[in-house]
Amino acid sequence: MSIRSATLRFLEPRTTVQAHCDLPCGIYDPEQARIEAESCYRVIEKYAANEDSTFRTRAIAIKEERAELVKHHLDVLWHDYFKPEHLEKVPNLHDLFWQANKQVSKVKASTDLADAKRLLELIDEVDAAWKITGGEAKTRVAGRPS
Amino acid sequence: MVPAIEPGDWLVVNPLASSWPRRGAVVVFHEPISDALAIKRVEAGPGERVRFADGYLTLAPDEAWLVADAPAAATAAAGFGPPIDSTRFGPVSRDRLVGRVLFRYGPLRRFGRIAGAHA
Numbered sequence: 454m455s456i457r458s459a460t461l462r463f464l465e466p467r468t469t470v471q472a473h474c475d476l477p478c479g480i481y482d483p484e485q486a487r488i489e490a491e492s493c494y495r496v497i498e499k500y501a502a503n504e505d506s507t508f509r510t511r512a513i514a515i516k517e518e519r520a521e522l523v524k525h526h527l528d529v530l531w532h533d534y535f536k537p538e539h540l541e542k543v544p545n546l547h548d549l550f551w552q553a554n555k556q557v558s559k560v561k562a563s564t565d566l567a568d569a570k571r572l573l574e575l576i577d578e579v580d581a582a583w584k585i586t587g588g589e590a591k592t593r594v595a596g597r598p599s
Numbered sequence: 600m601v602p603a604i605e606p607g608d609w610l611v612v613n614p615l616a617s618s619w620p621r622r623g624a625v626v627v628f629h630e631p632i633s634d635a636l637a638i639k640r641v642e643a644g645p646g647e648r649v650r651f652a653d654g655y656l657t658l659a660p661d662e663a664w665l666v667a668d669a670p671a672a673a674t675a676a677a678g679f680g681p682p683i684d685s686t687r688f689g690p691v692s693r694d695r696l697v698g699r700v701l702f703r704y705g706p707l708r709r710f711g712r713i714a715g716a717h718a
Contacts, residue, residue, distance in 0.1 A: 464609070464704070464705065465609070466609050466610070468636065469636070470627050470636045470637055470638040471630075471635055471636065471637050471638070472600040472604065472637065472638045472639065472667065473635075473637070473682075473683055474667070474669070474674040474677075474679035474680060474681065474682045474683060475674075475679060475680030475681055475682075475683055475687075476678075476679055476680060477679075477680040533680065
């Protein structure tokens with residue numbers, strides 16, 4: 454090993470730090486939140502139709518998990534897809550996401566089908582906001598990647 | 600952190616800092632949420648007020664507000680989303696500070712102090 458390469462090796466940093474940015478995939482669709490919210494709806498139906506305590510415990514656990522995914526998908530849309538300029542077309546955007554996320558919390562704590570139905574309605578409103586801001590055309594791959 | 604710091608730069612870091620350095624200093628810290636070792640610039644220190652969302656936020660006695668040099672428009676132009684900094688993960692507490700960047704020692708042609716945010 455030469456003196457030069459030995460010196461360089463000695464001086465070379467041992468630790469790497471990051472100054473990273475986000476790398477968004479650019480694919481957004483409220484359908485992801487909708488499907489998880491439908492799971493909550495269906496789990497509540499099944500919960501009501503079954504008296505078995507083990508089944509009911511599992512149903513509650515699954516509802517919690519699915520509801521958390523609804524929140525995640527709503528947050529991704531809110532933080533990453535929607536931009537300040539979209540507020541012109543959807544002035545109530547922040548309030549809509551606030552309400553939708555609060556409704557998810559309600560669904561987590563509830564076994565009332567009406568709560569899950571209200572969540573689906575709010576997600577449909579998010580879907581409408583996504584559509585009028587051009588989301589459908591811009592944020593999905595046209596056809597399947599070949 | 601381009602152009603102040605380029606990918607591959609070799610930096611000397613003072614790990615003995617016992618408090619957040621002044622505004623404009625570049626620091627290495629453990630990023631909240633991911634815990635990754637990250638590098639950003641101090642925009643505001645303990646007790647200072649920073650603009651956040653539609654209002655203001657006052658930093659706690661052990662907190663700093665750390666931001667990337669690149670504005671969101673520049674990262675978007677490079678094909679990235681917003682920088683991952685305090686605007687994403689909020690204030691950073693003192694126990695996450697690893698050290699202050701003192702100077703660059705490699706590559707040799709770029710040896711020297713770290714430039715300001717928009718030099």
